[in-house]
Amino acid sequence: MIAESMYQELILEHYKHPQGRGLREPYDAEVHHVNPTCGDEVTLRVKLDDGKVLDVSYDGQGCSISQAAASVLHELATGSTVEETLSVVDEFTRLMQGRGQIEADEDVLGDAVAFAGVAKFPARVKCALLSWMAFKDAVLRSQA
Amino acid sequence: MSVPSFDVERVRKDFPILSRELPGGRPLVYLDSGNSSQKPAQVIDTMRDHLAQHYSNVGRALHALGSESTEAYEAARDKIAQFVGASSRDEIVFTKNASEAINLVAYGFGNPVNTDDRFRVGPGDEIVITEMEHHSNIVPWQLLAQRTGATLRWFSVTDEGRLSLDDLDELVNERTKIVSIVHQSNVLGTVNSISPILARAREVGALMMIDASQSVPHQRVDVTDLDVDFVAFTGHKMLGPSGIGVLWGRRELLDAMPPFLGGGEMIEAVWMDHSTYAPVPHKFEAGTPPIVEAVGLGAAADYLTSIGMDAIKQHERELTAYALDALAELPGLRIVGPRTVIARGGTVSFTLDGIHPHDVGQILDDVFGVAVRVGHHCARPLHLRFGIPATTRASFYLYNTTAEIDALVRGLHHVQKVFG
Numbered sequence: 135m136i137a138e139s140m141y142q143e144l145i146l147e148h149y150k151h152p153q154g155r156g157l158r159e160p161y162d163a164e165v166h167h168v169n170p171t172c173g174d175e176v177t178l179r180v181k182l183d184d185g186k187v188l189d190v191s192y193d194g195q196g197c198s199i200s201q202a203a204a205s206v207l208h209e210l211a212t213g214s215t216v217e218e219t220l221s222v223v224d225e226f227t228r229l230m231q232g233r234g235q236i237e238a239d240e241d242v243l244g245d246a247v248a249f250a251g252v253a254k255f256p257a258r259v260k261c262a263l264l265s266w267m268a269f270k271d272a273v274l275r276s277q278a
Numbered sequence: 279m280s281v282p283s284f285d286v287e288r289v290r291k292d293f294p295i296l297s298r299e300l301p302g303g304r305p306l307v308y309l310d311s312g313n314s315s316q317k318p319a320q321v322i323d324t325m326r327d328h329l330a331q332h333y334s335n336v337g338r339a340l341h342a343l344g345s346e347s348t349e350a351y352e353a354a355r356d357k358i359a360q361f362v363g364a365s366s367r368d369e370i371v372f373t374k375n376a377s378e379a380i381n382l383v384a385y386g387f388g389n390p391v392n393t394d395d396r397f398r399v400g401p402g403d404e405i406v407i408t409e410m411e412h413h414s415n416i417v418p419w420q421l422l423a424q425r426t427g428a429t430l431r432w433f434s435v436t437d438e439g440r441l442s443l444d445d446l447d448e449l450v451n452e453r454t455k456i457v458s459i460v461h462q463s464n465v466l467g468t469v470n471s472i473s474p475i476l477a478r479a480r481e482v483g484a485l486m487m488i489d490a491s492q493s494v495p496h497q498r499v500d501v502t503d504l505d506v507d508f509v510a511f512t513g514h515k516m517l518g519p520s521g522i523g524v525l526w527g528r529r530e531l532l533d534a535m536p537p538f539l540g541g542g543e544m545i546e547a548v549w550m551d552h553s554t555y556a557p558v559p560h561k562f563e564a565g566t567p568p569i570v571e572a573v574g575l576g577a578a579a580d581y582l583t584s585i586g587m588d589a590i591k592q593h594e595r596e597l598t599a600y601a602l603d604a605l606a607e608l609p610g611l612r613i614v615g616p617r618t619v620i621a622r623g624g625t626v627s628f629t630l631d632g633i634h635p636h637d638v639g640q641i642l643d644d645v646f647g648v649a650v651r652v653g654h655h656c657a658r659p660l661h662l663r664f665g666i667p668a669t670t671r672a673s674f675y676l677y678n679t680t681a682e683i684d685a686l687v688r689g690l691h692h693v694q695k696v697f698g
Contacts, residue, residue, distance in 0.1 A: 140640070141696060149697070172636055172653055173667040195667055197634035198697065261636065 140251035140258070141198065144206075149198040154208035158191040162276035167268040169260050174200045178268040182276055187211045187219055190269060197261050199252055204265035206245050216273060222246065223266050230259045284589040290677050292318040292581075304647030307682045312464055312492060312625045312673030313651045314514045317578075321517055324577035325570050336569055337543055337560070351569050354576030355559070361579040362509070363500035364526055371525040371532070371559040372572050376491040377414040379510035379525035380458070382562060383487055384418035386535035387455060388426035394534040396485060399455050401427035406449055406457040406484075408433040408441055409663050412464050413656045415489040419458060428455070435663055439466035439615035446478050454484040458508075461493035465657045465671065466615030467598070467625035469493065476506055485531070491515055495675070496594055496623050498587040501526050517582060518575035521568045532558040539564040590676045594624035597674045601626050601683045608690055614669050624674035627655070630690065633697045635668040641696060642670075646689040648682075 157164075161179035168175045174196030181189040190208045194201070211219045225242045226249070234254035240247045252262045290296050293316050300306055308316060328350055334343035336351045352367075359367040373379045386392060388399035399405075405419045409432050423430040431449055434442045441459075450457055457479045462469045472488060479486045487508035493499050495516035501509050508531070513522035527535075537544055537555055541564035546554040555561045582590065599619045605611055610631030616622045630638060639652035651671045654661045661667060672686055 141637075146697070173658075173661075175667075195634075197636035199636075201634075255640070258636070258640070 140255060142248040142251065144245060144248040145198060145202040148202035148205040152201060152205040154189075154191060154212065155193065155205065156191060157193050158189060161189070161191070163272045165268050165272045165275065167264055167271070169196070169200070169264050171257075171260065172197070174261055174264055176200070176204060176265045176268050178204070178265060178272055180269065180272040180276055182216060182273070185216050187214055187216055192265060192268075194265070196264070197258075199249070199258055200261040200264045203246075203249065203262045206248075207265050207269055210244055210246060211269065220270065220273065223270050226266055227263060229253060230263050284585070284593050286593065286677065286679055289585065290679075292320065293677050294319055294322070296677060300647045304645075307646065307648040307685045309672040309674065309678065309682060309686060310649045310651050311495075311515070311675035311678075312655075312671065314520065315495065315517050315675055316677065317517055317519070317574075318581050320581045321519070321574050321577045325519065325574040328570050328573045333570065335566055347569060350573045350576075351567070354572040357576040357579045358524055361583065362494065362511075362524075362526060363502045365502055366529055368558050369501075369526050369529050369532065371527065371562045372567055373510075373523040373525055373562075374521060374568065375514075375523035376489060376510045376512040377418075377523070379508075379512075379523050380415055380487070380489065381418045382525055382538040383456075383458075383508050383510075383527070383535075384422045385538050387422055388428070389536050391536045392534070396455070396483075396531075397535065399426040399428045402453060403428040403455045404431055404451070404453045405429070406431050406433070406454055406459075408459050408470075409435045410439075410441070410463045410466060410468065410660050411458075411460050411657065412489065412491070413658070414491075415458055415460060416659065429453075433459070435466075435660065438617075439463070439468050440621075441468070441470055443474060446475065450475065450478045450482060450484060452482050454479070454482055456485045456487060458487040458489065461488050461490040461499070462496070462623045462625070463615070463657075463660075464492050464625060465627045465655050465660055465669065467622045467627070468616055469497075469621045469623055471621065472504055472506065476504075492623065492625065495582075496587075497591045507531055513571065513575040513578065516575075516578055518578035519568075519571045522571035522575050524575075525562070527558075529558065532562070537561050537564070541565040543567075585676060593676055594674050594678075595619050597678055597680065597683065598622065598624045598626065600680050601672065601674070601686075604683055604687045605690075608687065608694070610694070611690070614664055614666070624678075625671060626673070627669040627671040629666055629669055630694065633693060635670040637697060638670045638690070638693050641693045642686070642689040645692060646685055648686050648689050650686070 161181045164179045166177045176194030178192040190211045238247045238250045332346040334347040336348040359370045387397045486506040490511045494511040509526040514520040544564040614627045635652035642648040
């Protein structure tokens with residue numbers, strides 16, 4: 135029953151009730167990322183102002199992990215600073231790529247710590263990272 | 279007419295892996311044979327025995343082991359020729375897999391060294407496939423079209439998951455050089471009727487190829503009865519090992535085709551500036567072949583024959599009917615493919631409302647030990663046709679039971695509880 139623990143209540147909650155879903159105006163950059171192995175995709179927009187993330191809006195399709203990860207990202211990033219958010223993205227990436235061997239830093243990750251169990255399933259890591267990588271890409275583009 | 283008696287419990291005892299437990303004490307419920315089948319002890323033992331007692335390179339070693347190994351390798355060719363009703367053993371080419379077999383044929387077309395008119399392809403010529411192909415029967419033809427400027431066309435698929443033959447006469451026409459279609463869909467389970475398409479191909483002088491990767495393991499396939507020009511299939515889906523596939527081709531066409539890969543064993547004589555080639559099938563078997571794999575595939579054909587292909591087909595038909603009924607009881611489950619067992623094999627793909635197949639597969643595996651495949655199953659265009667990114671696929675074989683289908687259904691109820 136390892137996977138049951140991967141589907142944390144918080145993940146299922148975000149999957150069933152996604153926060154901030156839907157593409158919104160205005161935005162500085164829009165990106166489209168695809169996970170070719172499973173067909174999950176996300177279109178994501180960011181609106182930044184003066185080092186702050188004003189909005190992360192997204193739309194896409196995919197499994198519960200990929201969709202919940204986008205929802206959690208929206209909650210964490212919106213209203214926070216770009217710098218803080220990018221450090222959360224880095225910590226989240228480190229956790230996901232840690233094959234379940236890494237202790238998650240809950241202070242940095244907040245709700246995203248619920249995805250810790252996903253790291254034990256290499257096939258699902260990309261699902262969790264999809265929208266987070268898209269966000270990083272969108273921030274870079276909007277600052278270019 | 280009665281089919282030979284079939285005892286699934288006795289069959290299961292031949293497959294050591296089916297009695298293993300998964301971590302956490304879960305029993306294994308293997309419903310992924312369309313992806314790759316499990317192997318009976320008869321295949322495993324034959325391969326082990328070859329490695330332990332007879333192994334050497336084939337075709338070139340003059341010593342005792344060389345001749346034993348060659349004999350076993352060529353005996354495997356005989357077994358496969360007999361298994362699919364080839365009129366000559368020389369029409370059986372061993373490849374790495376079905377993909378290589380299809381590529382081998384595709385590279386025979388539009389090749390400047392091939393002056394046979396049937397293989398000449400250029401702008402204005404057409405290649406016809408279907409919307410329900412595995413990528414292995416799409417991409418090689420896309421590549422051929424790109425190399426030669428020919429046009430790739432395809433049969434569409436109906437909502438029920440059958441080939442639409444409405445525009446057969448328009449799709450297959452005087453410009454068509456080859457028609458290559460799947461015998462049994464690896465997603466829909468649909469078994470395509472070959473004869474109407476073949477009749478049209480013959481009328482216009484086009485060649486015809488069948489991807490039989492999903493049919494040869496599950497029903498009696500006789501290449502002489504089919505009467506097409508090329509048939510590709512793979513070993514690992516028919517109880518044999520991975521790394522070995524088969525191309526059957528009409529002798530006269532294989533003779534007319536240029537070599538595919540160059541190297542050892544495929545030559546007659548080599549000079550620094552040119553070579554002459556071995557007769558078929560060796561012309562197409564460059565380099566040291568998958569020797570032990572071929573021997574294992576021969577054992578797999580023997581095993582399937584000993585059980586009886588008609589009995590296997592009948593058993594899978596019963597499983598499929600049982601599964602189609604049982605799955606229909608689940609709310610929000612939509613079967614992608616025919617909902618009856620008519621002209622259909624034991625591969626059942628479906629979607630569950632609001633739940634992504636990856637989540638379905640994860641829970642089925644982790645809680646119930648049920649192994650299914652999730653995703654687009656290397657048939658992305660077919661999924662695009664149905665407007666879905668992915669499906670969950672259960673595929674049955676001779677060793678599956680109705681109790682395993684019950685386990686699948688129980689698992690799906692649980693999945694709906696978790697994500698509902």
